[in-house]
Amino acid sequence: MLIENLKLFLRIVEKGGLAAAGREVGLSPATVTDRLAALEAHYGARLLTRTTRSISLTDEGRELVTGARRILAETEETEARIRLGVEKISGTIHLSAPSDLGRNQIVPLLDRFMTMNPEVAIDLSLSDSYVDLVGRGLDLAIRYGELSDSTMKASRLGENRRLVCAAPAYLELNGTPLHPVELAHHNCLVMRFGSNTDQDWSFVIDGEKRTCRVRGNRIADDGDLIRQWCLNGHGVAFKSEWDIRDDLETGRLVELLEDFTPEPSALQMVYPAGTVQPRRVRALMEFLSKKFVR
Structure with a gap:
């Protein structure tokens, strides 16, 4: 029963409430409350702080989220090895990726991985905002x-270079900026990450890293939409090279201010520290590391 209560606890955290978790698994609110109380009694600690509108994890609850994920992963893998044999990989992998990169690079690789492992299911979240892996059960x-984040571990996939780009049609109408300061006179397409807008673009000017504030009439929290706006000639964008590599090769987009582009950063696979990754997740990570086009 402890294992089932741990599963229910993680479902409560993922769904953000007892009632929503109960509906997901077909349990009444009273039953969910009783089973949460039993879990808290088992550990001798309050796991959730509840109000009429929301729940939040206590310190003990956050610790249990990490521990429960590890326990359930080990249990599930043991069952899979016994029932299906050591050569088979099965179960659901919950993962998150940026919107552009996910659609154009990750999804085709996931399709190939699932063809190779037909008993694997994928639950993919595409978002350019910060995603809480533990809270979302990813x-x-x-x-x-x-x-x-010291609570996370990472495995490097490659390097990521962000660059300024625009469509030829936009440049014909508005001219080509030759220095980052000239972006002040251009319509820049701005990404929003949560409540923050990415209006301070980084460059290397005279050997030093500096930022230039940009403005424009289009802001979005979806990198794919920023790319489409850029392709349609609506403005200048600051995009990852992974997202627009094909557009640059075909001439649909043109790289700008190449001499001022900052050093590449990392592109990584991130996962919670202190957890035992199921075999299916380890297999996917190994597959992505080998197949991802650098």
Whole structure:
């Protein structure tokens, strides 16, 4: 029963409430409450702080999320090895990726991986915003940039270079900026990450890393939409090279300010530290590391 209560606890955290978790698994609110109380009694600690509108994890609850994921992963893998044999990989992999990179690079690789492993299911979240892996119950995330969260581990996929680009039609009408400061006179397509807008673009000017503030009449939290706006000639974008590589090769987009482009950052697979990754997740990570086009 402890294993089932741990599963229910993680479902409560993932769904953000007891009632929503109960509906997901077909349990009444009273039953969910009783089973949560039994789990808290088992560990001798309050796991959730509840209000009429929301729940939040206590310190003990956050610790249990990590521990429960590890316990359930080990249990599931043991059952899979016994029932299906050591050569088979099965179960659901929950992962997150940036929208452009996910659609254009990750999804085709996932399709190939699932063809090779037909008993694997994929639950993919495409988002350019920060995603809480533990809170969302994710096994893995593909992220740009260096890892700063000590509760996470990372495995490097490659390097990521961000560059300024625009469509030839836009440049014909508005001219080509030759220095980052000239972006102040151009319509720049701005990404929003959560509540923050990416209006300070980084460059290397006179050997030093500097930022230039940009503005424009189009802001979005979806990198694929920024790319489409750029392709349609609506403005200048600051995009990952992974997202527009084909557009640059075909001439649909033109790289700008190449002499001022900053050093590449990392493209990484990120996962919670202290957890035992199921065999299917380890297999996917190994597959992506080998197949990802650098």
